[in-house]
Amino acid sequence: MIKRLILVFFFLTGLLPLIAGAELTVEIVGGAAQQIPIAIVPFSAPASTASQESVTDVIGADLSRSGLFRVLETRGVASQPHTLTDVKYSDWSAIQAQALTVGTVESLPGNRLKVSFRLLDVLKQNQLLAMEFNIAPSQQRTTAHKIADLIYEKLTGEKGVFATRITYVNKLNGRYALQVADADGFNPQTVVSSKEPIISPSWSPDGTKLAYVSFEKKKPIIFVQSLLSGQRMVLANFKGNNSAPAWSPDGKKLAIVLTYSANSQIYVINADGTGLQQVSFSSGIDTEPEWAPDGSAIYFTSNRGGGPQIYRMASTGGEAKRITFEGSYNVSPHISPDGKLLTYVKQDAKGFRIAVQDLATGQVQTLSETTQDESPSFAPNGRMILYATNIGGKGSLAAVSADGRVKQRLTDNGGDVREPSWGFAIN
Amino acid sequence: MKKSLLASAVLAALLAACSSTAVKDKPAAPVEDSSKSSAQTAPAPAADDGASTGTASQDSVGVNPLKDPNNILSKRSVYFDFDKDEVKAEYRPLVDAHAKYLQANPNAKVMIQGNADSRGSREYNLALGQRRSVAVKKAMNVVGAQDKQIETVSYGEEKATQTCKDDGCWSHDRRADIVYEGE
Numbered sequence: 001m002i003k004r005l006i007l008v009f010f011f012l013t014g015l016l017p018l019i020a021g022a023e024l025t026v027e028i029v030g031g032a033a034q035q036i037p038i039a040i041v042p043f044s045a046p047a048s049t050a051s052q053e054s055v056t057d058v059i060g061a062d063l064s065r066s067g068l069f070r071v072l073e074t075r076g077v078a079s080q081p082h083t084l085t086d087v088k089y090s091d092w093s094a095i096q097a098q099a100l101t102v103g104t105v106e107s108l109p110g111n112r113l114k115v116s117f118r119l120l121d122v123l124k125q126n127q128l129l130a131m132e133f134n135i136a137p138s139q140q141r142t143t144a145h146k147i148a149d150l151i152y153e154k155l156t157g158e159k160g161v162f163a164t165r166i167t168y169v170n171k172l173n174g175r176y177a178l179q180v181a182d183a184d185g186f187n188p189q190t191v192v193s194s195k196e197p198i199i200s201p202s203w204s205p206d207g208t209k210l211a212y213v214s215f216e217k218k219k220p221i222i223f224v225q226s227l228l229s230g231q232r233m234v235l236a237n238f239k240g241n242n243s244a245p246a247w248s249p250d251g252k253k254l255a256i257v258l259t260y261s262a263n264s265q266i267y268v269i270n271a272d273g274t275g276l277q278q279v280s281f282s283s284g285i286d287t288e289p290e291w292a293p294d295g296s297a298i299y300f301t302s303n304r305g306g307g308p309q310i311y312r313m314a315s316t317g318g319e320a321k322r323i324t325f326e327g328s329y330n331v332s333p334h335i336s337p338d339g340k341l342l343t344y345v346k347q348d349a350k351g352f353r354i355a356v357q358d359l360a361t362g363q364v365q366t367l368s369e370t371t372q373d374e375s376p377s378f379a380p381n382g383r384m385i386l387y388a389t390n391i392g393g394k395g396s397l398a399a400v401s402a403d404g405r406v407k408q409r410l411t412d413n414g415g416d417v418r419e420p421s422w423g424f425a426i427n
Numbered sequence: 428m429k430k431s432l433l434a435s436a437v438l439a440a441l442l443a444a445c446s447s448t449a450v451k452d453k454p455a456a457p458v459e460d461s462s463k464s465s466a467q468t469a470p471a472p473a474a475d476d477g478a479s480t481g482t483a484s485q486d487s488v489g490v491n492p493l494k495d496p497n498n499i500l501s502k503r504s505v506y507f508d509f510d511k512d513e514v515k516a517e518y519r520p521l522v523d524a525h526a527k528y529l530q531a532n533p534n535a536k537v538m539i540q541g542n543a544d545s546r547g548s549r550e551y552n553l554a555l556g557q558r559r560s561v562a563v564k565k566a567m568n569v570v571g572a573q574d575k576q577i578e579t580v581s582y583g584e585e586k587a588t589q590t591c592k593d594d595g596c597w598s599h600d601r602r603a604d605i606v607y608e609g610e
Binding site: 199200218241243262263285301303307308332345347372390395418 | 553582
């Protein structure tokens with residue numbers, strides 16, 4: 001109960017950590033104008049799981065963090081239903097809830113758990129969703145994220161991203177660790193660590209592999225590593241720098257950057273390291289390739305016109321078209337999953353900030369207010385953009401909604417965190 | 428306070444528990460090719476490893492010009508403007524002196540390490556650092572240093588100061604360093 005109080009207090013102040021004890025702590029520093037009021041009654045749970053963080057707490061934290069929900073206090077409500085027959089809708093309309101979630105966690109033979117939940121419309125007094133999960137006890141957090149995703153999708157009409165993973169590089173005690181964590185910062189796993197820098201992690205489209213650049217041989221080399229087996233292979237170790245890997249949407253190829261010709265240029269290589277082909281030919285820097293979602297084009301950063309700007313060319317090469325025109329320094333392009341929005345780092349009078357550009361209209365909106373922002377990437381649903389920022393000389397992560405309304409900060413207790421990339425759903 | 432301590436402990440436990448690939452840290456020299464013929468940086472003729480020290484790098488009084496603070500060859504850094512890779516006129520004497528040294532000492536080799544300040548994207552800065560190292564190399568080529576004596580590498584912004592707040596600090600990171608083999 002104390003925990004719930006703390007959660008609600010933090011939510012109201014909007015400035016303090018929602019969840020403590022995780023490696024990355026998520027804070028909400030802004031919210032949507034219209035928030036859906038939802039009541040989540042603590043699920044009944046067997047005594048064996050009583051000491052663990054409850055499924056209900058995780059669902060509530062997820063929905064709050066999205067900025068689109070207002071999770072209501074349920075303690076003072078007379079009825080505490082767990083099943084449909086126990087629900088008295090008048091109790092919930094009295095606290096202005098529009099939606100209500102009830103559920104149970106039950107022990108099953110063989111050390112399994114059955115998690116059941118229902119999502120109810122308080123105004124219409126009907127059931128919107130009902131589902132059961134048969135899980136191992138270790139899957140409680142993931143199941144809670146999946147339930148939060150289902151509630152989010154039902155009530156907002158777009159897919160949730162709570163049961164997804166992110167990757168980032170954490171510099172801790174002089175070592176660089178490439179890590180993968182749940183989207184709420186929990187459950188961090190180190191994929192690879194080195195005394196030399198690691199940059200530019202890129203998810204394979206199936207979410208099972210990461211390509212990244214490691215300086216462990218005193219120069220940048222591209223590796224591809226399986227998250228399932230931990231095995232890794234050298235994808236590119238050519239003369240000069242090997243960097244900026246980006247998977248094609250079909251997972252068969254990667255765009256990479258080599259300085260084979262002394263100047264950074266874009267190449268395409270098969271995922272097994274064969275079939276290298278140069279696709280950009282300029283006398284300036286061409287780097288940071290990013291595939292359009294349909295694989296037909298590659299967006300990239302080039303200073304061919306003087307300062308760095310973002311261009312687009314066919315993924316087989318050819319003439320490039322300039323995409324960004326505001327300001328003299330626009331880098332690190334990333335495309336929304338629907339292909340309609342471009343996010344990038346834009347230098348203006350205030351510093352280096354995250355911008356989003358509507359590719360159809362060319363309209364640009366600056367989303368972040370900090371001054372040293374880098375490495376933006378879209379969440380799989382296209383709503384949030386995860387990026388790196390610098391607070392007090394230390395790297396940390398932040399996220400902002402593509403409309404600029406919802407802002408989150410993910411801070412690490414000890415490390416210097418950079419180079420984030422939002423990945424895919426947890427299976 | 429307790430919470431962050433606890434969190435650190437949890438993190439440490441997680442880090443220890445998860446199966447990961449730890450890269451072995453080799454104490455490798457920055458120059459990959461450690462060829463035998465170069466001992467330019469030996470501090471004195473009587474090196475106690477018994478190897479014959481190169482006399483080419485030492486002047487008549489036995490002081491290594493590369494280490495002599497009164498010699499321009501002891502200066503190793505070329506600084507650049509933001510988002511630029513042109514070698515500015517003020518660094519020409521430094522670059523020329525090293526090029527002439529390489530010309531006079533055909534066995535000497537250098538690694539030119541390009542760097543950028545911490546602002547902007549890491550990948551763009553990696554490419555920019557590369558162009559800075561290549562710009563210094565080309566300036567040396569003009570004066571007669573041979574390609575085979577010069578290697579280039581970029582560290583991008585990876586060696587940059589993270590706590591800079593003004594250009595006095597950032598400008599220090601926008602540089603190419605000339606490092607002789609064996610140093």
